[in-house]
Amino acid sequence: MNKTTEAIINQLSELILGKEEQIRLAVVCLLCKGHLLIEDLPGMGKTTLSHGLANVLGLSYQRVQFTSDLLPADITGSSVFNTQQQSFDFHPGPIFSQVLLADEINRASPKTQSALLEAMEERQVTVDGKTHPLPEPFFVIATQNPLHQSGTHPLPESQLDRFFLRISLGYPDEHAEKSLILGNNLQRQHLSELSCVLDLTALAALQQTVVAVNLSESVVQYIINLVNFTRYSGQFSDPLSPRASIALGLATRAYALTQGRDYALPDDVQAVFAAVAGHRLNVSANELDDVVKGIFDNVAVVL
Amino acid sequence: MTSDKLLEPQTLLTTLLYGLVSILLLNSFGLVFTCAMLLIVLFKLAIYKKLVKGPSEKMINLLAFTIILVVFVAIGFANLVEMFVSLLLGACALKTIQAKTKKQAMSVQLLNFFVYPCFFIFSQNVLSLLFVLALLVINLAQMLWIEHDIELRSAMKQATKHLLLALPLAAIMVVLLPKVSPFWQLPGAKKTQTGLSEDIDPFEISELSRSDELVFRAILPDSAQMKPPFYWRTLIHDKFDGKRWRVSAHHDVPLQAPYRAVGASYTVIARPSGKTWLYNLGQAKSATRGVNTNHFGTLFMQNHLSSSMEYQVTPIHVSGIGLVNWQYRLNTALPEEINPLATAMAMRWDNTTDNTADFIKQMKQYFIEHRFSYSLMPATISDRDSIDTFLTETREGFCGHYAASAAFMMRAAGIPARLVSGYLGGEYNEERGYYSVYQYDAHAWVEYYVPQQGWYRLDPTAWVAPDRLIGSLSELTEVEDEFKDNLGLSLMSYSNLALVNWVRLQIEQLDYQWTRWVLNFDHQKQSRLLRDLFGQYHRLLPALSVFLLLIAIFIARFWYLQRKQLIKLPEAVKLHQAICRLAGEELHKLTPSQALFTLKSQYPGLSQELEEFNQYFVKSRFSRAQLTKAEATRMKALGRLIIKKAKK
Numbered sequence: 001m002n003k004t005t006e007a008i009i010n011q012l013s014e015l016i017l018g019k020e021e022q023i024r025l026a027v028v029c030l031l032c033k034g035h036l037l038i039e040d041l042p043g044m045g046k047t048t049l050s051h052g053l054a055n056v057l058g059l060s061y062q063r064v065q066f067t068s069d070l071l072p073a074d075i076t077g078s079s080v081f082n083t084q085q086q087s088f089d090f091h092p093g094p095i096f097s098q099v100l101l102a103d104e105i106n107r108a109s110p111k112t113q114s115a116l117l118e119a120m121e122e123r124q125v126t127v128d129g130k131t132h133p134l135p136e137p138f139f140v141i142a143t144q145n146p147l148h149q150s151g152t153h154p155l156p157e158s159q160l161d162r163f164f165l166r167i168s169l170g171y172p173d174e175h176a177e178k179s180l181i182l183g184n185n186l187q188r189q190h191l192s193e194l195s196c197v198l199d200l201t202a203l204a205a206l207q208q209t210v211v212a213v214n215l216s217e218s219v220v221q222y223i224i225n226l227v228n229f230t231r232y233s234g235q236f237s238d239p240l241s242p243r244a245s246i247a248l249g250l251a252t253r254a255y256a257l258t259q260g261r262d263y264a265l266p267d268d269v270q271a272v273f274a275a276v277a278g279h280r281l282n283v284s285a286n287e288l289d290d291v292v293k294g295i296f297d298n299v300a301v302v303l
Numbered sequence: 304m305t306s307d308k309l310l311e312p313q314t315l316l317t318t319l320l321y322g323l324v325s326i327l328l329l330n331s332f333g334l335v336f337t338c339a340m341l342l343i344v345l346f347k348l349a350i351y352k353k354l355v356k357g358p359s360e361k362m363i364n365l366l367a368f369t370i371i372l373v374v375f376v377a378i379g380f381a382n383l384v385e386m387f388v389s390l391l392l393g394a395c396a397l398k399t400i401q402a403k404t405k406k407q408a409m410s411v412q413l414l415n416f417f418v419y420p421c422f423f424i425f426s427q428n429v430l431s432l433l434f435v436l437a438l439l440v441i442n443l444a445q446m447l448w449i450e451h452d453i454e455l456r457s458a459m460k461q462a463t464k465h466l467l468l469a470l471p472l473a474a475i476m477v478v479l480l481p482k483v484s485p486f487w488q489l490p491g492a493k494k495t496q497t498g499l500s501e502d503i504d505p506f507e508i509s510e511l512s513r514s515d516e517l518v519f520r521a522i523l524p525d526s527a528q529m530k531p532p533f534y535w536r537t538l539i540h541d542k543f544d545g546k547r548w549r550v551s552a553h554h555d556v557p558l559q560a561p562y563r564a565v566g567a568s569y570t571v572i573a574r575p576s577g578k579t580w581l582y583n584l585g586q587a588k589s590a591t592r593g594v595n596t597n598h599f600g601t602l603f604m605q606n607h608l609s610s611s612m613e614y615q616v617t618p619i620h621v622s623g624i625g626l627v628n629w630q631y632r633l634n635t636a637l638p639e640e641i642n643p644l645a646t647a648m649a650m651r652w653d654n655t656t657d658n659t660a661d662f663i664k665q666m667k668q669y670f671i672e673h674r675f676s677y678s679l680m681p682a683t684i685s686d687r688d689s690i691d692t693f694l695t696e697t698r699e700g701f702c703g704h705y706a707a708s709a710a711f712m713m714r715a716a717g718i719p720a721r722l723v724s725g726y727l728g729g730e731y732n733e734e735r736g737y738y739s740v741y742q743y744d745a746h747a748w749v750e751y752y753v754p755q756q757g758w759y760r761l762d763p764t765a766w767v768a769p770d771r772l773i774g775s776l777s778e779l780t781e782v783e784d785e786f787k788d789n790l791g792l793s794l795m796s797y798s799n800l801a802l803v804n805w806v807r808l809q810i811e812q813l814d815y816q817w818t819r820w821v822l823n824f825d826h827q828k829q830s831r832l833l834r835d836l837f838g839q840y841h842r843l844l845p846a847l848s849v850f851l852l853l854i855a856i857f858i859a860r861f862w863y864l865q866r867k868q869l870i871k872l873p874e875a876v877k878l879h880q881a882i883c884r885l886a887g888e889e890l891h892k893l894t895p896s897q898a899l900f901t902l903k904s905q906y907p908g909l910s911q912e913l914e915e916f917n918q919y920f921v922k923s924r925f926s927r928a929q930l931t932k933a934e935a936t937r938m939k940a941l942g943r944l945i946i947k948k949a950k951k
Contacts, residue, residue, distance in 0.1 A: 214927040263926035266894035301894050303876045303924060 004206060005031075005258040007197045008056050015052045015194070016045045018176035022167050024258050025275050026053060026141075030203075031210050031254040034164020034247070035120050035140040037105075039285045042145065044169040047101060050141035054099035057203060058196035059137070062097035066108035072115035076125045077132075090127060095119055098135050102142040106152040116140070117159045137203065146285070157238060157282060164247055165272070166279035168288075206257075213253035214263040218302040222266050223248050225299045226273065230281060233298070238282045248276050266301045310408055311351055313449050314399045317411065318347040320438060321396045324422060327434070331385050331425050335377035336393075339370060343396045350400070363401050370397065388421050405449055412449075415442045427575070427611060429817040430810070440466050477824065478832065499538055499580075499724050499745055502549040505703025506689040514742035518726060519573040519582050520815060522737045529566075534748065534760060535582045535740060537725035539599040543714070545638035546689070548707065548722040555579070555603060558596040558621065562588065566618040572818055576608045582726065582740070587616045613823040626719060626752055634719035634752065642711060644691040649715035659718055659753055663761060666709060670766045673698060675705075677768035702727075702771075705763035706747040719752035723760075727771065732812060739811060746771075874935075875923045878942035882916070885949045895921055906949055916941040 005027055012023045026049060029036040038046045047063065054061035064075055077093030094100060095116070102116055119125050120140050125132045142163065145152060160166075172180065198206070223245055231239040240248075251272040256264040274292045283291050322344035325337045343366070349355045358366070370393035378386045395411055395418055402408040419438040422431055443462035448455050523529050540548035568590075571582055583589075586600025591614035594602050600621055602614075626634070637646075652665040673694075681700040684692045690708050693700060706722055713720035727746035729738030748762040764771055797803040820828075883898055886905050893901065899917045903910045919938035923930045930938065 214925065216925045218924060261926075263921075265896065265921060265925055267896045270894060297892060300892050303879060303895070 004198055004202065006260070008053075009258070011056050011194055011197065012049065012052050016049055016169070017179050018173045019045070019049075019169055021271075022169050023049065024255070025165055025167050025272065027258055028251055028254040028272060028275075029165045030057070030137070030139055031207055031257065032164055032247075032250045033137065033139075033207055034250075035142065035162065037160070037163040037166040037279060038141065038143045039146065039166060039168045039279075040143065040170070042104075044171070046141075046143040046169060047103060049169070050099060050101040050143075052194060053139075053141070055194040056197050057099075058199055059098035059139070060135070061099045061101070062094035063101040063103060064094045065103045066105050066112065068107060068109060070108045070112050072112050073127075075112065075116055076119065076127055079128050079130075088128065090130065090132065092132065093125075095125060096132070096135060098137055099139045099141065102140060104145055105142040106144040106154055108153065110153050110156075113153065113155060114159065116142075117155075117162050120162050137200075137207075160279045160282075161241070161243060163279060165251065165275040166285075167275050168285040210250065210254045210257055212262070213256050215249055215253055216263065219252065219264050219266060219269060220249065222269055222299070222302040223252070225302065226269070226295060229295055229299050230277070235294075236281055238280065240277055240280055244277060244280045248273065251276050266303075270296060309449055309452065310402065310405065313445055314402050314408055314411075315347055315351045316441070316445065317399045317408075317415070318344050318396055320441065321392055321399070324419070324438075325389075325392060328388075328422070328425055331382075332389050333377050336373055336389050339373045340392065340396065343370075343393075343400065347396075347400050357403075358400060360401075363397055367394070367397055370394075384424060388424065391418055391421065408449055409446065412442055412446045427818075427822055429814045432817070436466065477821070478829065501538060501540075502547045503540065503703060503707075503722070503724060503747070504547045504689075505700070505707050505747065506684040506693065516742045517574055517814070518576070518740050518742055518744070519571050520737050520739050520818070521582075521729065522570040522572075524567055524569060529569075529584065531728065532762075533584060533728055533738065534723075534746070534762070535584060535726040535729075536599075536601050536723055537580050537582050538723070539601065539750070540722040540724065541634055543636065543638075543711070543722075545641045545687075548710075551633065554597055554599070554601075556597055558588075558598050558600070560598065560621050562586070562619040562621040564588070564617050565620045568615050568617045570613060571616055572611060572613045572823060573608060574818075575610050575612075579604050579607060581608075581614065583616045584618065586619050586621055588619045590615050590617065611818050611822040613819070613825075625755075631719055634721055635714050635717055637711070637714050642688045642690040642715075644688070645694055645708065645712055646715045648694070649712040652712075653716035659713075659751065662713070662716060662718065666712060666763070667766045669694075670705070670763065675699070675767045677701060677764065677771065702747045702762075702764040705767060706749050709761060709763040710749045710751075713749070713751050721750050723748050723750050727762075730811075732808070732815070735812060735815060737815060739815070873923075875920050875938065878916075878939065879920050882913075882942060882945055882949075885946065895924075906945075909945055909948055912941055912945050912948075916945060 008027055009020060009023050012026075013020050016023065026036055030053065036050075038049070040046055051061055051063070053059075064070070073093065075093045075095050077091050077096065079088040079090050081087075082089045105113060105116070119134060120138075123134045123138055125134060144155070171177075227240045227245045227248070230236045248269065252264045252268045255268040255272050256262070259268070273295075274288050277292070278285065278288045281291070322341055325332055325340035329337050346355070346358075350357055371390065374386055374389050374393065378389055380386065395414060398414075399408070399411050402411060416439065419435050419442065422435050422438075425431075440459065440462045443465060444455065444458040447453060447458040447461055451458075453461075519535075521533075521535075538550050539554065541551050542549040573581055581589075581594060581602035581604060583600075583602050586596075587602055588596050589602055591612075593604055593606070594614050595604070596619075597603055598621075600619070602616070648669070652662050656662045656665060675698045678699045679701055681704065682697055684697060686692060690711050693704055694708055710720045710722050724745065724747045726740045726744045727748075728744055729740040731738055746762075746764070748760060748764065750758045750760055752758050798807060824832075879895070879898075882902065883893075886898075886902050895917055899913055902913050906913065916938060919930060919934055919941070922928065923935070923938065
């Protein structure tokens, strides 16, 4: 399984240079059947990443550019009257794909946002009283621009919680950027050429394996101590919920799996902590590093 | 059975025990307080039988107030110790009655571990020990009873077992722990029925020897070559006011005159008397700290004798004794115009004899010719000329009468004389070779002064009852019936029954051992015992090492159990922490791989070992798989290797 995840990460790393850790986290999110939020400025490679991920996994991919005039039906699809059949035919929207990139989600109106978020949670779409199950796997990658940008509707806290991880790609390093300029990496047009590393059954099996990763008592205790610190230190207005600690445990396991281990380490917890906790603690992406470091400094590692 | 149902019988039992304690301490607490305690017991009994309702808070407060009043009035501030102990007892009894929950009852039970041993303040003999131990066992059983709802019988069994298990440890501690002298002493908590008092008027006493309480024991070594009669000099009464013989103020003045030792030392174990005087034969000096000799040659202490004390006595002879004028006057002083008959008699004898010995002969003849008799229950004589009445009319009395009369007549004839009170004889224990002296052995005799020679002893009682000089008063057949009547209910009264006497002697012997080995077990005895136990150096070492080993095993076992229960720190973590400590304290906040990274940068030479150790460590701590034995050994070896190399 190490080989599989390693292969995915390697493939994507050729596409997005110098962002191996973010790619790994994206894979973790996928393995945990969660949805990913990428917060970044435009042009950082968000779209490329999500598209690449879909291709590598051999999943169907749809991209929706969220704008202020986007309606819920534009995502979920709508029923159209079929004059020949004398009946309403459901025309599925872009949501009916295995990987959905919701680009710039915070530009859409809250109503549209919540339509998507509802679907993410329930993994089904109800149109005109009829329920349509979403495909399996269903993986939403949403991107959002930094909140200070104009014309944005910030996602409410309760809905941010629906995202399993939040990552931010950030600027590439100098070496990577040089390569980008020189066009040494795989170009977007070559995206389709990415080889499919695993099929659906293999992915499902991999997702099953995540829960089999050993979370030792001390690691669990470490997670609890970290979560408790956000609750009782008085430094956070939105402390971590039990849902967050569950996510933390699951992400830790998946991260260990991507490292080729069948047991989790405190290092794994630290590796996923910022991505799992950042948006739940309502900390902006550029403050996140300092905040997380503060927490780690205050909570002793349990051995 | 629920614990609430248990609460009633349990608190009843505690109250009954308090009642028992106060009855046993009747002598110290007095009748009024004991009656008050018994009333509380009855009250509790009535509650238990559901004859009356449990007391309200108001009622308890009222009872408490009453108890305080009773204690203040009946015992008072003069006997501080008795007062506080009785207050404690009363408070505990009321708290027990008031207890409505398990927790409240439990708190009293806990307090009892302090309350019951207070009994030792009043009595320290072996029977008290057994009694207090029994109380503690019951107390422990009661705690188990209420806490765990087990049956009283099995609770008793368990409690006894626990106590028995604790006893050897206690014994070892008594033997081995360093002896420190007490930081404070109880003020005289002891009201003895002493046979002696500092001023005596024998003619007002109608009954003697009421008590068979032990006063002291003496261990006379064979080498001392002392033979009976043993006159244990205690108090010298040299002031006579016509009625009473008093102890002069010189009793507490240490001896200044030079002296020399004149015999082998012996040991006396005195029982607490609440007094300062001690007991010795003839003139004596003691090497024991705190024991002084006064100028009469008797021993005394600075503090009151509040607990059993063992002291060494060396017979001495004080040289350069002569009576200075004031001493001469003091020892011949008589009030004017009392006992004219006795005075006349003494003058007559004085005129017909030319030395003291002859004078004494005359006196002896008078007592024998006029058929004086020895009695423990003579008629009291309360008129002014009591000696006259005794000499010419009643002619019946005990030591005090004869001694007082003889001393009076000698003073009347101008011979310096004084009354001495102390003890005569003692019961000899053949098996152990010691003398037990009881209160009923109290005796009085006379000392008179011969110029240029010193003081001599004269016991006029011996003229009348020569048997009195041998052994103890209990062995004197003449007064056997009177003696036993006076003693009342006591084992001694039935000593003619062989079995009773045997039991009495066994208890006596046990008590002797107890006093000698436990109560008087001081630093000297401890070192002597250890020397006896472990011999000289060559025998000391193995015995001591075995003992230390046992202790070490015990501690290790205890520590191991503790550790297993409380601190689940696995070997691997400890090793890891030890390694991390090499690098700095903050490492405990790092994950294993971060710590590894830091350590590697600090000890680049150890990278390989660190890496390998970390692998095993991580596997043992975080994976489901257990380390194999070989891996565990390897990890430990690596850990030690790293620490060793890093320290270099």
